[in-house]
Amino acid sequence: MELIHIKDVTKEYKNGVTAVYDLNLRIKKGDFAFIIGGSGSGKSTVIKMLYREEKPTRGEIVVGGLNVAKLRNGKVYKLRRKLGIVFQDYRLLPKSTVYENVAFALEVIGAKSDEIQRKTLKALEVVGLKGKLRNYPDQLSGGEQQRVAIARAIVNEPKLLLCDEPTGNLDPDMSMEIMKVLESINEDLGTTIIMATHDQNIVNKLKKRVIVLKDGRLVGDYEKGTYVHEDI
Numbered sequence: 001m002e003l004i005h006i007k008d009v010t011k012e013y014k015n016g017v018t019a020v021y022d023l024n025l026r027i028k029k030g031d032f033a034f035i036i037g038g039s040g041s042g043k044s045t046v047i048k049m050l051y052r053e054e055k056p057t058r059g060e061i062v063v064g065g066l067n068v069a070k071l072r073n074g075k076v077y078k079l080r081r082k083l084g085i086v087f088q089d090y091r092l093l094p095k096s097t098v099y100e101n102v103a104f105a106l107e108v109i110g111a112k113s114d115e116i117q118r119k120t121l122k123a124l125e126v127v128g129l130k131g132k133l134r135n136y137p138d139q140l141s142g143g144e145q146q147r148v149a150i151a152r153a154i155v156n157e158p159k160l161l162l163c164d165e166p167t168g169n170l171d172p173d174m175s176m177e178i179m180k181v182l183e184s185i186n187e188d189l190g191t192t193i194i195m196a197t198h199d200q201n202i203v204n205k206l207k208k209r210v211i212v213l214k215d216g217r218l219v220g221d222y223e224k225g226t227y228v229h230e231d232i
């Protein structure tokens with residue numbers, strides 16, 4: 001089953017920069033796909049269009065049956081509930097505990113308190129942080145902070161997890177820890193994962209699908225790929 005279909009998508013920003021040209025891509029349910037490419041190749045723009053932070057200038061994007069570009073502003077929440085997002089810089093609430101940071105994602109959608117507790121503890125267990133519920137973000141390592149951000153992104157049990165350079169601020173050991181967490185989310189929960197990265201080490205180790213962008217164009221798409229220099 002297909003979860004994402006990007007059809008003939010071009011994105012031109014207001015300043016005249018064309019960040020993505022004529023992109024066609026299909027992602028199946030349960031896939032784990034890296035989007036790689038040099039700085040400015042359009043990776044973030046693709047991710048942003050998937051969660052409707054940006055709209056394509058031309059073309060169509062379907063995510064879980066929703067026509068993303070055509071979605072009215074008042075209906076964007078329907079898309080956002082299908083997905084979780086993880087950024088390079090964690091974006092945690094500094095004055096809230098680990099537990100509160102994750103629970104907040106359920107509070108804002110009006111979940112009941114027993115459901116909030118059950119799902120928050122489960123998500124923190126998945127990322128291996130059940131022992132740090134009462135810690136504040138500044139009492140955690142970078143890798144742990146990113147794991148809190150991942151727990152927050154999956155707490156609502158989304159079908160899709162979008163990650164934009166999630167290991168960009170982490171050393172190689174912590175990066176591998178994060179990747180183990182993402183792999184188990186993909187394998188055990190069945191969550192589809194799309195991860196933009198320029199971390200060669202990780203891409204080469206995990207041997208997942210590799211989608212290569214160069215100057216906004218798709219120049220490679222490999223099952224069980226590696227970080228391909230000549231394409232970038």
Ligand code: ADP
Nearest residue numbers: 013015017019038039040041042043044045046
């Ligand atoms: P990557 O994530 O691969 O580094 P981006 O998608 O961030 O690439 O950027 C692709 C191109 O679009 C770059 O030339 C960048 O400068 C440009 N760009 C990105 N965001 C904006 C924006 N909000 N307004 C104008 N140009 C942008």
